[in-house]
Amino acid sequence: MATKSIKAEYLKGLWDENPVFRQLLGMCPTLAVTGTVITGIAMGLATSFVLILSSLVVASIKKLIPSQVRIASYIVIIASFVTIADQVLKAYFYPLSEALGPYVPLIVVNCIILGRQEAFSSKNTAGRSFIDALGMSTGFILALLLLGSIREILGAGTFLGYQVMGSWFKPWIIMILPAGAFMTLGILLGIALLIESKTKRR
């Protein structure tokens, strides 16, 4: 594997290997909690916390784990960080934790996290895994922020709870319903592919 510069390792998560738009991983939270910007950001941050810490731990102890039980060990590590995130949210950000509902415990099955352990942290140093996880997290948060913004502005006329659309605007309720999530994601994926094909024409 050719070694990338630290900067390239970070930046790949933003676009070239963006977890949502390029790898299509973590679709469940992407669709489920982006009805408002704030829940999208909160989910992004909680996932980042789990991803970054799991990557660090997995990369640090990868040599001790026999490959036959690596997936089981990764899942236990990931599940522990998810439970910690869930408890901390419940204790210190109670309204947010109520709004996110079952989707915080569901971070454990988010494919971005297990995917990065298997594809990256189990083969790279702790430092590199940290940068990789940071990049993936940023990419994930940006994607959720984008989806949440589009859906909240069109679906409720607000951004982070502040009215941004004039009184002439009639909220498109469908945008905050599941159907709106699928439509927004579909259109954004189409745009991402279009940009990709235009910029990387071979």
Added chain:
Amino acid sequence: MSLSARMIIVLTLVGLISGGFLAGVATLTKEKIALNVQAEIEDAIREVVDKAKINTVLYEEKNLVIYRESGDGGDLVGFAVQATGVGFQDKITLMFGLDSALKEITGLTIIDQKETPGLGAKIEDREAFLQFWENRDASGLLTLRKPPTSKIDELLQTEINTITAATISSKKVLDIVNLSLERVRELIEQGKMNTEEKDGNEKH
């Protein structure tokens, strides 16, 4: 060391260390989480019963908790009823207040709901729904006004405006309140709800 021994040791260690961390975090956050849940209930009570300062649990059963509300001096200012029932999508937990004579509903607030965003979720909205619950008759069955009237004065004391496009959610909230009121009347008849009781489980 054989491979299976290594696998067992590694998995055990990973499990033990994770478990230890989780136990630590749980101990640190347990109290705070319990306080959050209690604060949510106290906030809801303050919204529906004016001047409520001290909450005493009068009666408790599955899906129904009745609180006696007293002011600063321990004088009775009303009752708060916390009830859970089936909504359109999932359970709805709500809190409504009753005056000290148990004749009127003083207000209603939603503690937890998972109704459709933008439609049924309006049961949480003051303008669209909650305002109609102030000073309603608590002696009989409440009914829904459909189609809703824009003149609030026109509503009877036993009527609640229906939320347009969310009839089912409005009806579910109404059902929960009607059922709880019936149960409260039953409890009073059976003498299981001693309204004068002052000692017991006091919560500040």
